[in-house]
Amino acid sequence: MSLQVELxxxxxxxxxxxxxxxxxxxxxxxxxxxxxxxxxxxxxxxVLNLKELKFMDSSGLGVILGRYKLVKSRGGKMVVCDANAxxxxxxxxxxxxxxxxxxxxxxxxxxxxxxxx
Amino acid sequence: MTGHNFMKLSFAARSxxxxxxxxxxxxxxxxxxxxxxxxxxxxxxxxxxxxxxxIHGYDQQPDGIVTIxxxxxxxxxxxxxxxxxxxxxxxxxxxxxxxTSRPELERSGMGFTIMENFMDEFEAExxxxxxxxxxxxxxxxxxxxxxx
Numbered sequence: 001m002s003l004q005v006e007l008x009x010x011x012x013x014x015x016x017x018x019x020x021x022x023x024x025x026x027x028x029x030x031x032x033x034x035x036x037x038x039x040x041x042x043x044x045x046x047v048l049n050l051k052e053l054k055f056m057d058s059s060g061l062g063v064i065l066g067r068y069k070l071v072k073s074r075g076g077k078m079v080v081c082d083a084n085a086x087x088x089x090x091x092x093x094x095x096x097x098x099x100x101x102x103x104x105x106x107x108x109x110x111x112x113x114x115x116x117x
Numbered sequence: 118m119t120g121h122n123f124m125k126l127s128f129a130a131r132s133x134x135x136x137x138x139x140x141x142x143x144x145x146x147x148x149x150x151x152x153x154x155x156x157x158x159x160x161x162x163x164x165x166x167x168x169x170x171x172i173h174g175y176d177q178q179p180d181g182i183v184t185i186x187x188x189x190x191x192x193x194x195x196x197x198x199x200x201x202x203x204x205x206x207x208x209x210x211x212x213x214x215x216x217t218s219r220p221e222l223e224r225s226g227m228g229f230t231i232m233e234n235f236m237d238e239f240e241a242e243x244x245x246x247x248x249x250x251x252x253x254x255x256x257x258x259x260x261x262x263x264x265x
Contacts (some may be wrong), residue, residue, distance in 0.1 A: 024168040025132035031223070055139070055157075057164040062225035086157040093234060094215075094227045 002026065005033045013113050014043035015106065019052040022060035030060075034067050044076040047109045051082035060087075061094050068100060081109040122148070123188035130171045130181035130200070138167045138185060145187050146194050149257040158235035159194070159255065165228040166198035166251050172219065174202025174249055192256050196236075199250040205243040212241070 003026035006017040014037055022030065038046065048064065050056075064080075071078045081103040083091065091097050103109035124145050128134045139160040146159055167183055175181030186197040205211050211218070212233070217226035233239045238254040 021136060023132075023135050023164050024172065025135050027223070055160065055164075057161050057168065058225045058227040058231055059164075059168060061227055062223040065225060066223040085154070086161070090161070090227075090231070093231065094225060 003029055005030055007033065007037050009041060009043060010110060012042060012044045013047055013110060014038060014041060014045070015047045015049060015110070017049040017052065021055040022053060022063070023055070023057050024059035027059045027063040030063050031066065035070065038067070038070060038074070044074070045113045046071050046076065046078040047106060047113065048078065048080045049082055049106050049109070050080060050084070050087055051106075053084070053087060056087050056090060058090070058094070061090060061096060064100075065096065077113060079103055079109045079112055081106050121188065121190050123186065125187075126185045127182050129179055130175040130177075130183050130202075131179045132168075132171060132177075134183070135164055135167050135171070138183070139163045142185065142187055142196065146189070146257070149189060149192070149194060150260060151257045155255070155257055159196070162196065162232050162235050162253065163198070165232050166196075166253075169228055169251075170198060170200035170202065170249065172222065172224070173205070174200035176203065192258055194255050194257055196253045196255075197250060199248060201248040204245040204247050204249055205241075206245050208241055208243055 003020040003022055008015040016034055068078045079101050082105060083102060103112055126141055142163045143156055143160050170183045171177060181200060181202055184199050188195045210216055212229040214230040215226040217224040232253060236253040236255045240252045243249040
């Protein structure tokens, strides 16, 4: 089982696409790649695209919450898009949707950030 | 599916086995013809229990052994995940949503809450220094009954 992290910069927004399975084993890859891109790149905000995330457990919640805190501490905003039903349920159960807004598509997520950028 | 069927699996407490454990249990429970949602719930629960054993039970020491026992009796699926690791001092506290003993590892503290929500029955036994045993049950109603 593996996880791929695809990073793309759109002006001051970092788009992160997660593909595969996010668990305790693969959480470090997400942590390091996102941390590196956020700290080195010139991005203020992050869009987390979960369209091709096939599986996630509470280790995924932990790593997403950790990156949210980092982005927020730098004055930015993080939004999520395209989460499947199981992933959405975990977000709801943990209350993460109270701090992260969910958008239907990457385009809408990016559009929501243009307003704040 | 009638009668009783069971399986038992022991493996090294290594994080790369989390995915293996999920797939193995999902393949076993497939004989009850669960919905995608039920299968996702069971895979998530296996992942939570095995990850807890690896991180908390064995403090990520890969020489520990995690054991999964699963059985099917009629419409009931039973799952037991056990380790012989350090055990949990205060089970009540560990079961609180968002509580984690290892915040420095970015644990979300949602493992127990997820297991209790996704299964119909949940029980935990732990002996400090002697290991932890999580016993859970989930009913997978037969589709024939549901549509009649």
